[in-house]
Amino acid sequence: MGAIKAGTLYVVATPIGNLADLTPRAREVLAAVDAICAEDTRHTRQLLSAFGLDKPLVALHEHNEGEMAARLVERLRAGDTLALVSDAGTPLVSDPGYRLVREVRAAGFSASPIPGACAAIAALSVAGIPSDRFCFEGFLPAKASGRRERLSGLAKETRTLVFYESAHRIEESLADFVAIFGATREAVIARELTKLFETVLGDTLGALLERVRADDNQRKGEFVLIVRGCADDADASLIEGQRLYARLVEYLKPSQAAKLAAELSGAPRKALYGGE
Known part of the structure; x- marks a missing residue:
């Protein structure tokens, strides 16, 4: 992949289960950076160990990300290279990291993606x-x-x-x-x-x-x-009618709940309640 660049944050995707899904490029980056920012350092240490890697780890999670971002930007400013990983898959996808990436980019440094697995x-x-x-x-x-x-x-x-x-x-x-x-x-x-x-x-x-x-x-x-998404307007009306009926029937007779739900949603009353 060539030499990594100083002052760069590499956002590295890791396997979601099968270790063979770690890409050769991801392994090279993890081996070359000065430190790795990890959601759970214990989990990441096990991953690194499986590939014979030993790197300094920095805990970065939802509770400390705001505080740590400034410190990590200073490390980039000093010439370090950093990697960001999550417990599994692609960082920032329902995982911490966007605040760090935002701070890195705002400070004028590069955030470079190393693609891979995403559940x-x-x-x-x-x-x-x-x-x-x-x-x-x-x-x-x-x-x-x-x-x-x-x-x-x-x-x-x-x-x-x-x-x-x-x-x-x-x-x-x-x-x-x-x-x-x-x-x-x-x-x-x-x-x-x-x-x-x-x-x-x-x-x-x-x-x-x-x-x-x-x-x-x-x-x-x-x-x-x-x-699957809602198919069309008629489907949407029926879904809304069913939702309203389920709530209203807790307080009204089924026939009354169906009538009101149909009026509010536009769904056919008979589709909500088959009784008379």
């Missing part, structure tokens, strides 16, 4: 769901109320939606998707990508929820959830 892109590439336009949403809020509020704002989004989710929330998150997006929306769960127990499951949200509930193994590991 969101890897999942999208095998989902079989339209990928010409997509929206990356990262992790949803941990609290149910915040998660449902975020999903409600995305229910009419026509682009494919990409989410990360953890093992201990995948089931309840899928239940919220079903409640707000509808059980028939197409989706794909990509679990443990590039690892030994990798699975990619495609079906409707409702069917995926049942699959996850029925199989303990499908509630383990790291998840990327790909959800």
